[in-house]
Amino acid sequence: MSAGTLARELFLETFGEPPQGVWSSPGRLNLIGEHTDYNDGFALPFAIPQRTAVAVSPRSDGRLVLVSAQRQGVVDFAASALTRGSVEGWAAYPLGVLWAIREVRGEHLFAEGLSLAIASDVPTGAGLSSSAALECATALALNDLGHLRLNRHQLAAAGRRAENEMVGAPTGILDQLASLLSPSDAALLLDCRGGEATPVPLGFAAAGLAVLVADSGVHHNLADGGYAQRRAQCEVAAQVLGVASLRDANLALLEEHRERLGPLLFRRARHVVTENARVLDTVRLVREGEAREIGGLISASHASLRDDFEVSVPELDAIVEAANGAGALGARMVGGGFGGSALALVPRGLLPEVGAAIAGTFAARGVPAPPVVEVVPSAPGHRDS
Ligand code: ADP
Ligand code: MG
Numbered sequence: 001m002s003a004g005t006l007a008r009e010l011f012l013e014t015f016g017e018p019p020q021g022v023w024s025s026p027g028r029l030n031l032i033g034e035h036t037d038y039n040d041g042f043a044l045p046f047a048i049p050q051r052t053a054v055a056v057s058p059r060s061d062g063r064l065v066l067v068s069a070q071r072q073g074v075v076d077f078a079a080s081a082l083t084r085g086s087v088e089g090w091a092a093y094p095l096g097v098l099w100a101i102r103e104v105r106g107e108h109l110f111a112e113g114l115s116l117a118i119a120s121d122v123p124t125g126a127g128l129s130s131s132a133a134l135e136c137a138t139a140l141a142l143n144d145l146g147h148l149r150l151n152r153h154q155l156a157a158a159g160r161r162a163e164n165e166m167v168g169a170p171t172g173i174l175d176q177l178a179s180l181l182s183p184s185d186a187a188l189l190l191d192c193r194g195g196e197a198t199p200v201p202l203g204f205a206a207a208g209l210a211v212l213v214a215d216s217g218v219h220h221n222l223a224d225g226g227y228a229q230r231r232a233q234c235e236v237a238a239q240v241l242g243v244a245s246l247r248d249a250n251l252a253l254l255e256e257h258r259e260r261l262g263p264l265l266f267r268r269a270r271h272v273v274t275e276n277a278r279v280l281d282t283v284r285l286v287r288e289g290e291a292r293e294i295g296g297l298i299s300a301s302h303a304s305l306r307d308d309f310e311v312s313v314p315e316l317d318a319i320v321e322a323a324n325g326a327g328a329l330g331a332r333m334v335g336g337g338f339g340g341s342a343l344a345l346v347p348r349g350l351l352p353e354v355g356a357a358i359a360g361t362f363a364a365r366g367v368p369a370p371p372v373v374e375v376v377p378s379a380p381g382h383r384d385s
Contacts, residue, residue: 037172096162127335295329311337
């Protein structure tokens, strides 16, 4: 059953009447371009088939009442009490979006309250951006119900602001733009400096390639220190280099300032500089019809995230090694790191071997292997019903 149907049923069960509408938005897989978004850089995500749906109706009692099929209990919040940082737990994502939209469009929005029922098949904390899927589905719902006529860039910005200022996770704009702007059958080249988004057909099917995703089962919380610390290190490195952001740096500039940066900031900055180049090289290769050649860039991205940016974990390294050993053209961790998922680019004929090799890394750890799933570019956020 689709997330949209589940959200509708949960709404009916909880609130005793059908919702006024149902909206959904997808998780995303970032093919390449990790930890580049908050450095004004490039990324190449696509929307995945897994989605989060929100069934919504206005209320008249001034309450914001939320339920999620993935969480216990009911959240009940006064619509007039919504201020920055006032909501804790999972409801901070959807209510943060309402708060962020109010910051732009006025305090009075939905002062009479809202009922929301959420359902999702995007795994949480797996690097597939369940957070943006939830934010973007909510933003689409509020935009339609409130007749706000905000465009998708503005809705993405509201989602990011919710995550940054209500949840307290200093993430970039990649996830929200991917969820709202991805074409149904292609990846999206994002220039995170201006938010420019260009469809890039990948040509994987024609090249006999598939993308597998495996959840390591090691889960992170982006509000924890590691992500924020990396972000701060990038800002300091940019200051030392005298550039507005690491987007403007290059390897020659890094070499010039090697001493002043010190070994740690040098490596952090080198990841961002080389990762931006890998995104653009990937786009060039797929446009030239050389999709099979991008495997090396994907694996180089993993090595850089592991060695220079130090956000991988042994469980992800093991999946990547196993996939490559079984014939994947390239593999890497995806998402912010410290756990989450890994992807592998696999010739279709080798899917069973690569899947089995990945499963073997879990057997070696003595934990049950999660399903290794194939993902293809899928539809962006929309109204379901
Ligand atoms: P990711 O975006 O990689 O899945 P995050 O830590 O950024 O991981 O976001 C996961 C958090 O988003 C969850 O811990 C929860 O608070 C919230 N969330 C995501 N999906 C749902 C859902 N269906 N119901 C309730 N909360 C959700
Ligand atoms: Mg997230």
